[in-house]
Amino acid sequence: MKCNYITIEREYGSGGTKIARKLAEECGIACYGREILEEVSNEYNISTERIEKYEETVTNSFLYSIFIISRAQSGDPDMLANEGHIYVAEQLMIKKLAARGPAIFLGHCASEALKEKNGVIKVFIRASEEEKRKRIKDDYDIPEKDIELVRKRFDKKRANYFYANTATKWDDFTNYDIVLDSTILGIEGCVSVLKGLFPDKK
Numbered sequence: 001m002k003c004n005y006i007t008i009e010r011e012y013g014s015g016g017t018k019i020a021r022k023l024a025e026e027c028g029i030a031c032y033g034r035e036i037l038e039e040v041s042n043e044y045n046i047s048t049e050r051i052e053k054y055e056e057t058v059t060n061s062f063l064y065s066i067f068i069i070s071r072a073q074s075g076d077p078d079m080l081a082n083e084g085h086i087y088v089a090e091q092l093m094i095k096k097l098a099a100r101g102p103a104i105f106l107g108h109c110a111s112e113a114l115k116e117k118n119g120v121i122k123v124f125i126r127a128s129e130e131e132k133r134k135r136i137k138d139d140y141d142i143p144e145k146d147i148e149l150v151r152k153r154f155d156k157k158r159a160n161y162f163y164a165n166t167a168t169k170w171d172d173f174t175n176y177d178i179v180l181d182s183t184i185l186g187i188e189g190c191v192s193v194l195k196g197l198f199p200d201k202k
Contacts, residue, residue: 002118003119004117005098005102005110005114005119006123007104007114007121008105008106009107009123009170013135013151016182019190022188023194030097030101030103031103031105036093036108037052037090039097044089054086055157056157098117109165121178122175123176123177123178131182133147158170180193
């Protein structure tokens with residue numbers, strides 16, 4: 001199967017964003033992460049801060065998940081809460097961005113948006129607790145005393161958002177085609193593995 005898109009979900013502090021950006025650079029293709037929020041922000045005249053707040057406050061209720069998924073699949077945003085409207089807007093934006101050509105997508109349930117596309121590889125990136133703590137401290141300049149709280153907050157946000165909009169668990173590795181451990185492989189090693197999916201790029 002020819003790979004056209006890679007969607008990446010990652011643990012906070014695993015280096016997933018670095019891996020995605022470096023992979024995109026080496027392959028000469030687009031990478032969309034925060035850019036998805038910025039595009040939605042521009043199109044719907046809503047700040048990225050508000051979008052992030054909606055993502056963080058989304059419920060992980062199974063009934064809410066079923067409701068939101070049915071509405072999103074029908075393309076009908078009526079009756080959705082603000083969180084639901086944001087999700088639908090993000091899904092539409094991911095599809096628009098994918099229409100531009102091969103790309104890497106970070107988070108935002110991109111695999112759900114692209115599930116009808118051909119050549120989508122779903123990736124999850126993890127790391128050891130020690131490695132994540134070190135990277136959070138070094139890369140994000142988070143004080144030692146706050147590292148665990150920040151890490152749990154971001155992982156919970158990602159898990160809740162993923163479950164609310166897909167009814168599947170974010171950290172269930174059976175949801176992915178490839179699971180990489182950046183502690184073992186390193187950033188370069190992960191990039192090398194994923195680069196092999198785009199043999200015709202650079």
